[in-house]
Amino acid sequence: MAKKRKFNLQPKLLIGLVLMAIVLMFSLISILIIIFCGVMYQYYSWVTFDNASVCSYVIDGDRIERYYNNGKIGEKDDYYEMIGDYLLEVKNQVGLQYLYVAVPEQDNIVYVWDAGAPDEDGIHKLGESIQMFGEIKDVMQTAYAGGADMLDSVLFTESSAVAFVPLLNSDNKPVALIAVSIPIERVSRHVETFTVLALISTIVVMLISSFFYYLYIRKILVRPLRNLHHAVTGLVSDNMEHLDSFDLKIKTRDEVGDLANGFNQMVKELNEYINNLSRVTAEKERIGAELDVATHIQKSMLPCTFPAFPDRKEIDIYATMTPAKEVGGDFYDFFMVDDRHLAIVMADVSGKGVPAALFMVIGKTLIKDHTVPGYDLGAVFTEVNDLLCESNSEGLFITAFEGVLDLVTGEFNYVNAGHEMPFICRSGENFAPYKIKAGFVLAGMEGMRYRAGSLTLAPGDKVFQYTDGVTEATNSDNELYGMERLENVLNLNKDSAPAELLPKVKEDIDAFVGEAPQFDDITMLCLEYKSRMEDNNE
Amino acid sequence: MTISKKQNGTELEIALEGRLDTTTAPQLEGELKHSIDGVTDLIMDFSKLEYISSAGLRVLLAAQKVMNRQGSMVIRGVNETVMEVFEITGFVDILTIE
The missing domain is CATH 1.20.5 (Single alpha-helices involved in coiled-coils or other helix-helix interfaces)
Structure with missing residues (x-):
């Protein structure tokens, strides 16, 4: 696991649910309280207004004029006392803050009744006048003019709800106002109780439902996921x-x-x-x-024991093959044809893999078999070619070079079937490609005639033969190693013995190729004619 | 390597561009196997061919053998590098190179 997990799904889920419940709860309660307050205010409006209205029915409007008539204060009588007691009774029973009847003047009101116990403070007497201003004055005047509906004639102050209802005389004309006030703390007490109850009940409901929802989610999501996780990690472990x-x-x-x-x-x-x-x-x-x-x-x-002919002082020969990744088709060969003739073969089967390797075995065997003393090399290749053509269903062919050196005379007979030119290094001179008219490749076409050529080697001369894996070794820039580079490295090391020369050439090729892959076998052979053989027959 | 073909009745012209080596020879071989039927004149345009390896020669030889039976094959626009390969391998003797 690359990263350590900080929180499991379960606590995340639980925290999420609780947070959601809290948010829901608070928004729900806020809305409920707002609605509840509205309802409560309306209710208290009704209560105050109803109380005032009831009083207005009870009190005889015509009598008001006796107690107060255009600024003159009249006598109290039995009726006045009775109404006073009645109002006090209502005030105490209902729990009103105050209840009074007054006649509004221009800026003042003049009290007629103000319900209160005889020893109570702040109770106004008949005929007492106080100045009115602000909102109360506006509401009073509207109510007195009779143009107000219920809610307009109820005023909420900081501590109370006050309702004003006009008192009418027998001519249906307003003669006074009845004011009823209920202390607002009752409203806030209701709201508090409601809030506490709502809070508790929502918390309980929310917690319970969150808990069950959590259990449900755990059952349908978290547990299966955990099982899945365990199963998968189990697989891996x-x-x-x-x-x-x-x-x-x-x-x-x-x-x-x-x-x-x-x-x-x-x-x-x-x-x-x-x-x-x-x-x-x-x-x-x-x-x-x-x-x-x-x-x-x-x-x-391929002959790979060197020195190959330790008892032959006349010649030194060395050959190497570095196969490419796959089984390839390059081969070299050297063998004594008879006591004084040495044959060398260098060949390359077109294509790669098992078919090429099998074809190489056939080719190599046929060439060696046909190279017999005194037989013309051209005839050898002509016969080998015809035989190879018979068994060539894959359309493969072989480029081949064969040379036979007479160790006594230095005569070097050769035949070339489409193979690269050999390099010859005359003693004391440089390696140079030896131009030979090439015949057609072996196994390419039946009935081809091959002609042998001949040259004479002197003691100290060298012959270098190779396959196209050398000149066509490719570096990462797609450049070929080429004849020129080969000729240069040969001449730099022309005095080395064959067994030292070939590794030097290989080193140079490797340095040129670098990291690029090797596509073809790299095969090389070098023959040095060191000295003439004594002819025992002469 | 890119191969472009032009067929005109029984005459088929194939132009090669790039390198014809071990990796691209099967491409040409498949192309020839597919379209050589009934062709009497096969023209190979090598003017844009940079290099040919023994794997490429094998495909050419196979094509030449088929065309020996059903018509003729001509190779055109052979550059110096490719010509050298043809000379070394003796292919100049069996191919018709214009």
Whole structure:
């Protein structure tokens, strides 16, 4: 696991739910309180207004004029006392803050009744006048004019709700105002109680429902996901060894179930894939091992013991082959034809792989078999070509060069079937390509005639032959190694013995190629004619 | 390597561009196998061919053998590098090079 997990899904879910519940709760309670307050205010408006209205029905308007008539204060009588007691009773029973009847003047009101116990403070007497201003004055005047509906004649102050209702005389004319006031603290007490109750009940409901919702989510989401996670990590920790017994037991018919099914399916296919892959890999390994054997057999067919002829002082010969990745078709050969004749062969089968390797074996065997003492090399290649054409269904061909050196005379007979020109280095001179008219490649076409050529080597002369793997070695810029580079490195080391010369050339090729892959076999052979052989017959 | 073909009745002209080597020879071989049927005049345009390897020669030889039976094959625009390969391998003797 690259990153350590900070929070599990469960606590995240729980915290989320609780936060959501709190937000919901507060918004819900706020809305409820606003609505509740509105309702409460309306209710108190009704209560105050109703109380005032009832009093206005009870009190005889005509009598007001006796107690107060255009600024003159009249006598109290029994009726006045009775109404006073009545109002006090109402005030105490209902729990009003104050209850009074007054006649509004221009800026003042003149009290007629003001309900209160005889010893109560702040109770106004009949005929007392106080000045009115502000909102109260406006509401009073509107109510007195009779143009106000209920809610307009109720005034909410900081501490109370006050309702004003006009008192009418028998001519339906307003003669006074009844004012009723209920202390507002009752409203706020109601709101407080409501808030506490609402808060408690919402908290309980929210917590319970969140808890059950949490359990539900845990059952349908968190648990299956955890099972899935355990199953998958289990697979990995078992090194994928129990794929065939893998079965997720999640049967929900939703996305989680789909995910589990997808996993089951995936593991099943993975299992099949792995089984397939192991089969294919085993097969590949088998083929690879067989190809390895083939490469070894092919390599062991080339003479590789040096010095090759330790008892021959007349010649020194060295050859190397660096195979490319695949089994290739290059080969070299050298052998004594008879006591005084040495044959060298350098050849390259077109194409790569097993077909080329098999064809190489045939070609090599045929050439060696046909090279017999006293037989013209041109005739050797002509016959070998016809034989190769018979067994060539793949359309392969071989470029080949063969030379036979007479160790006594230094005569070097050669035949070239489409192969690269050899380099000849005369003693004391430089390596130079020796131009030979090439014949057609072997196995290319039946009935081709090959003609041998001849030159004479003197003691100290060298012959270098190679395949196109040398000149066509390619570096990462797609440049070919080429004849010129080959000629240069040969001449830089022209005095070295064959066994030292070839590694030097190979080093130079490697330095040129660098990191680029080797596409073709690199095969080289160098023959040095050191001294003439004594002819025992002469 | 890019191969462009022009067919005109029984005459087929194939122009090669790039390198004809081990990796690209199978491409030409497949192309020829696919379209050589019924062709009597096969013209190979090598004027844009930079290089040919023995794998390429093998495909040419196979094509030449087929065309020996059903018509003729001509190679045009051979550059110096490719001509050298033809000379070294003796292919000049069996191919018709214009």
